[in-house]
Amino acid sequence: MPQIKHIEIRACRADAADPVLAATLPGGSTPDFLVVTLRTHEGLMGTSFGFGGLNAVATGAVLSTVKPFFLGRDPFDRERNWQEFRKFNRKWNHVPIYAYGPYDNACWDIVGKQAGLPVYKLLGPARDRVPTYASSMFLPDTAAYAAEALSVMQAGFHGYKLHPPGTFTEDLAAYRAVREAVGRDFALMADPVAAYRLDEALRVGRVLEQLNYLWFEEPLWDEDFRGLRTLAQSLDIPIAATETLAGQQYASAHYAAEGAVDIIRTDVSWRGGITAVMRTAHVAEALGLRCELHTCIYHALEIVNLHCALAISNAEFFEVLYPMSDYDFGLKTPLRIEDGYIYPPEGPGLGIDYDWDYIDDHTVEIY
Incomplete structure (x- = not known):
């Protein structure tokens, strides 16, 4: 079964607007975001956006504390990963509520691609x-x-x-x-x-x-x-x-x-x-x-x-x-x-057609 061998977290800044002002949610500005990508030994890749908060560099650093847990794990083992992460996180990390989701989503993306089916x-x-x-x-x-x-x-x-x-x-x-x-x-x-x-x-x-x-x-x-x-x-x-x-x-x-x-x-x-x-x-x-x-x-x-x-x-x-x-x-x-x-999109996995040129142009930090 596949194992996750590499994890990349991109902290991306899409807008130069004042992030504190943007957090009042008046609209008209593009928020910071994260892009989390998992790669397996077999070359399968799963990707999910993540919450950027006021500062994607700071939230990216938080998500990077989850990386050691997922490295070497099987993306198909979602129940095992879920239960073991709860124990791992309770003992030391105590990550915010937005930290685990992108990893789980990316695992589902890999599983769907392996199966050749949309996740839904x-x-x-x-x-x-x-x-x-x-x-x-x-x-x-x-x-x-x-x-x-x-x-x-x-x-x-x-x-x-x-x-x-x-x-x-x-x-x-x-x-x-x-x-x-x-x-x-x-x-x-x-x-x-x-x-x-x-x-x-x-x-x-x-x-x-x-x-x-x-x-x-x-x-x-x-x-x-x-x-x-x-x-x-x-x-x-x-x-x-x-x-x-x-x-x-x-x-x-x-x-x-x-x-x-x-x-x-x-x-x-x-x-x-x-x-x-x-x-x-x-x-x-x-x-x-x-x-x-x-x-x-x-x-x-x-x-x-x-x-x-x-x-x-x-x-x-x-x-x-x-x-x-x-x-x-x-x-x-x-x-x-x-x-x-x-x-829904009909491609395998999450079926998301990412604009990697846009993501590259707005990446300010990689973990």
Whole structure:
């Protein structure tokens, strides 16, 4: 069986914009990113983008601490690798939540190429396309949200999610204006990114119910177990959370079983890669809950997320950040979205057609 003999981590800087300003997510800038490539003795290569954070050089250095664990390992041994990494990491490393995912994704890429099949075929597809919604950045005013939501609907997307300004009064105005702009039946979601106190979240949730929003996402910090459970038990609108929790499916299962969430959130970037996403989705399904995938930001990672979405029967939508032009770099073949549905690539493995010239031109450090 193949063994991983070489690992390369590229730290890439795509935009000279102020990274601290970019982290406020106003849109209009291209974030730092990582590219992790595993090579086997037999010449098979697996690649995945990784989260770059504020500084890809710093996050690349963090990911490099995982390299010694994977060198010499079989990329097919995903369960062995998963279990042994948990022990390895607990004893010394304690890496951030974004560190393991790119390695796992790259292993799946190798496995799919060896099999000559797309990864979603190996996972077992439930469908061949996924309805897609557009997710806003933090826009300057209420009118901007209403105008963008209308443009998203007219472009054929199946829904629109607000990341509102983050203050109670402004957010309520934005929620109302967007509903008025798109009509009663277009799918809307709210994601204030942990902006509220519990009392505020209860009041906002009741307004969202009246406005026919589909779900209320991360109104409190993901770590606020008691607060989220209070919301989930007090409101009719589903509460979505867990995308930033450490502990992958283990933590999500606890939240779900104890009634702290109605919809579990996960993704292949922050939550442990394809292996963890599929485990999380199955836990949610066993408990009768939906598992909606969180955007991976970069389109090269959205394709990895898509392989999972195609094989998850309890996920209704696929999320992409809007405007999409901020995140479509590093690919020769863009995301395929037609009539509001996203379709997978058909090549073996992850099927991603990387633009290596672009990646080379923006690499600032190699580990």
